[in-house]
Amino acid sequence: MSERMHPIRYQAGVPVYRYATDPAVPPLSVMRFTGDMRPAHGVPHIHDFPVLMYIAAGTDDDDPASRTGDLYVVAPGAVIDAAGMRMGSAVGVLFDPAALGDDTGTPWPAWRGHPLLFPFLHGTSTGLLRLRVPPERQPVWESTLAAIEEELAARRTGFRQAAAAHLTLLLVDVARLAVDVVGDLRRSNETVLAEVFEVIEQRFAEQISLRDVAKSVGMTPAYLTTLVRRRTGRTVQDWLIDRRMSEARRLLAESELPINDIARRVGVFDPGYFTRRFRREHGMTPRAWRERLDPAGSFG
Structure with a gap:
């Protein structure tokens, strides 16, 4: 965790964490949490980069809601209050937006060129936009997250590009799940x-x-x-x-x-x-x- 992100400053007493920009650190990483684990840096805090938190569905067949996975879209720059977040078997996807590249070949991604990042500008007071991942999409999320982990672990030729391609697929799904939020942003x-x-x-x-x-x-x-x-x-x-x-x-x-x-x-x-x-x-x-x-x- 420490190699991926570190506090760079404090904003009104709240630590601000930046994703590590280092030649040895890929611009994308995956973290797994179990049980009641919380991120080591605690609450409240601020990420200076986008984060996705996917929580697998429960196993209570009598409760349809438990069969729906939770997806939290973590807003960069917002004070995160994760006190009410259901963690369970959570998987965090942390990334530097530069992992996505852009159409001009510039290493810096302008928001205008990446509408897939619009859901991260949701403006929710807790910094967390909660979306529901329906049962039929959960296998896709789980297999794609596993594929990213495999690429990052093996580090074969082209692993950065392969991991970024898998991330793009997840962000497309996020945009579709958050279609109302994205529409509001486009109109603002x-x-x-x-x-x-x-x-x-x-x-x-x-x-x-x-x-x-x-x-x-x-x-x-x-x-x-x-x-x-x-x-x-x-x-x-x-x-x-x-x-x-x-x-x-x-x-x-x-x-x-x-x-x-x-x-x-x-x-x-x-x-x-x-x-x-x-x-x-x-x-x-x-x-x-x-x-x-x-x-x-x-x-x-």
């Missing part, structure tokens, strides 16, 4: 989010600010901050940093550019600040990140 302010992400995508390599983004979408900085945080659990600045860091990781992995040049290419013109920010986000310096990918040191 998601077009504004699309515009925000478009601005970030086009201008992240520049020295842009929240004010610049807000001006581009015709809103005040304060209103835009409230809207984006309510819909995604994160701020515009958080998303801008995420985009810059994902591009930095790509350049560290795929180029021989010096660290200072990479910093400038992702819109950070102070190399010292870039290194400090990268260490804060990833727990290691950019050079250490590159060395983990390239132990022989061929990038210098």
Whole structure:
């Protein structure tokens, strides 16, 4: 568990957990809970990434409700109150949205390109959207979860892509089970989010600010901050940093550019600040990140 997620900060005293972005850690993992087990970090807490919790159906044949599985869609950025969650034999699916990729080949997934992530923006007060998995779909969920576990354990060639493909199938099912929630989101302010992400995508390599983004979408900085945080659990600045860091990781992995040049290419013109920010986000310096990918040191 500790290698997959770790607290990065506190928000009003509540720990915020981030999924580990590390070359050695796949962007997707599966955890199993039994009996009365709860996640080790306790309640309340905040995930800075999407989570699915699938709870298998019960065995009481006299109670039709017990034959329906529970599925909890955990909202990123929301304070999670899991006190009333029925755990039983629960399976947690934790993932970095980057596991899904996108249509442009960019390593950073814009929400606009991933409608399958809309159910995670449900806005439920507990941070948990509870869905019912009908009996006929439960074997599909159980076999797909097992397939993800098998791929992650065996780590054969292409295991990341195979695991992501299985995750996509689960997210399609989530979207269908949550069709009313997704419909509401599509009819609300998601077009504004699309515009925000478009601005970030086009201008992240520049020295842009929240004010610049807000001006581009015709809103005040304060209103835009409230809207984006309510819909995604994160701020515009958080998303801008995420985009810059994902591009930095790509350049560290795929180029021989010096660290200072990479910093400038992702819109950070102070190399010292870039290194400090990268260490804060990833727990290691950019050079250490590159060395983990390239132990022989061929990038210098």
